[in-house]
Amino acid sequence: MEKLITLDNVSKSYDGKYVLDHITLDLYKAQSIAFTGHNGCGKSTLLKLIAGLIRSSSGKISYHEKIRFGFVPEKFPGMSISMRDYLYSIAEIENVDHSEVDSLVRDFFLESMINTKLNELSKGSLQKVGVIQALIGKRDVILLDEPLSGQDAASQDVFIEKINELRGKGVTVLMSCHERRLIDELTDREYTINNGKLYCKEGGEDYLYKIFVKKNESLTAWPDMTDHGNKRMLQVKSAELKETVLRLYKEGWELTGIEEYI
Amino acid sequence: MKSTYSLYTIRRRLMKKNALWIITAVLTAGFLGVMYSFAPAYVCSSYLISSVFMYFISVYISMDLHEKENDVFEEVLLLHTKSDTEYYLSREMLQIRMCLIYALILSFFPVVYSVIRPGYFTRAVTPDDLICGGLMIIFCGICGAETGDFFHPRFIGRKYGVCGAILITVLAVCKEGLIRTFAAFKILDIITPPITDSLVLLGNTDSFDITAILLIVLHMFLFSLAVMLIKVKLLKRFGYRM
Secondary structure (H helix, E strand, O other), X not given: OOEEEEEEEEEEEEOOEEEEEEEEEEEEOOOEEEEEOOOOOOHHHHHHHHHOOEOOOEEEEEEOOOOOEEEEOOOOOOOOOEHHHHHHHHHHHOOOOHHHXXXXXXXXXXXXXOOOEHHHOOHHHHXXXXXXXXXXXXXXXXXXXXOOOOOOXXXXXXXXXXXXXXXXXXOEEEXXXXXXXXXXXXXXXXXXXXXXXXXXXXXXXXXXXXEEEEOOOOOOOOOOOEEEOOEXXXXXXXXXXXXXXXXXXXXXXXXXXXXXXX | OHHHHHHHHHHHHHOOOOHHHHHHHHHHHHHHHHHOOOOOEOHHHHHHHHHHHHHHHHXXXXXXXXXXXXXXXXXXXXXXXXXXXXHHHHHHHHHHHHHHHHHHHHHHHHHHHHHHOOOOEOOOOOHHHHHHHHHHHHHHHHHHHHHHHXXXXXXXXXXXXXXXXXXXXXXXXXXXXXXXXXXXXXXXXXXXXXXXXXXXXXXXXXOOOHHHHHHHHHHHHHHHHHHHHHHHHHHHHHEOOO
């Protein structure tokens, strides 16, 4: 596969706190990847680093060829310009006919609002504009940051269809989201971000599990155990799972559950 | 060039109903009202004082424009361009357009006023006055726009940016006195915009020395170009905030 982008020990910190910690990742043409993790874990930051919109605190990002990025931000800003003026101007910048814009606007059921100013649109409609502008023009990599936020079911179907069309044309899709449906229908690999580190779900080695044990005052809690109601919780990589479970049993801990960590 | 123009069009449309127009219009009207209420007036000093005012207005315009930039909106625009140059050029075009509008008002006002109120000026306003004075006003405006925009919130906090712009402006206005007192301050001739050089050159005369004005305009052009290039380099280096 043709390599497009390499992240080499890339870290990003804000006010001394690491959001992303020594991320190493190769991105290839036609790949489709989901980045998952809890809110604020660094998914959007990672996408913006890849696009070159923000600078890493350390490490290096290499682009193996000139790349045209499309970006669907998490919250497309409502500015005082009409949808028509904005999208037509984007089409002119991309050297694309206005008819392509009209077609996308129709597909996303926004025809009746085309003359409405962006700051007067509903959240879902505004997000659709965010998606449409990313689909205008030729793209090598498309970055989707929570792309279906506030969208109706019909628009979600249209969106999935459009993105799969792009995948068919060899466009690399990088997406941050929480929705299982999108991950299953649009991506072929999933990474989780936890404490600034990147863990690959496919292939298992670095995937995370949560182990729950019953609280037992007669046993010394491990340093990395955290309280979880009336239980204690431990996060382990899948490679360490078996060994950790055996050790817990040996020490007398009562296991109450093991979960995949997303 | 077409892409740059389309980007500029987006920015221009965003500015349509912006309160900035009202504030700057009121300030300009106030300035003209005060400035041209005392008769008789000298033609050249009227233009040169207007050029200094133009500098201040342009600093305000550029700092207001960049404060209102939405990072997400700008990120999306940048990714649509084939090169960074198109994106940054569209920003410059918007600032210069706003400055030009007020520069034209300030340049033509004395001409119109001398027709409405003959005898207001000590002598007739000539085409040379309009050209020299107009050039001073336009280029002072460009200097102001670049000075204000240099202190962009992407690489300097708003508070420090405002302080920086004020400091450079104060130094630009006071540099003659500072240089006379301490020769080391000669460096201010390079790092501050030459907005008051023409006033010093004019002295007590009421006629423009075209050669001197052109040299000052060239200095302003080079200053603005240097500041713009450094600013764009810094903006590219720092990227967006979030």
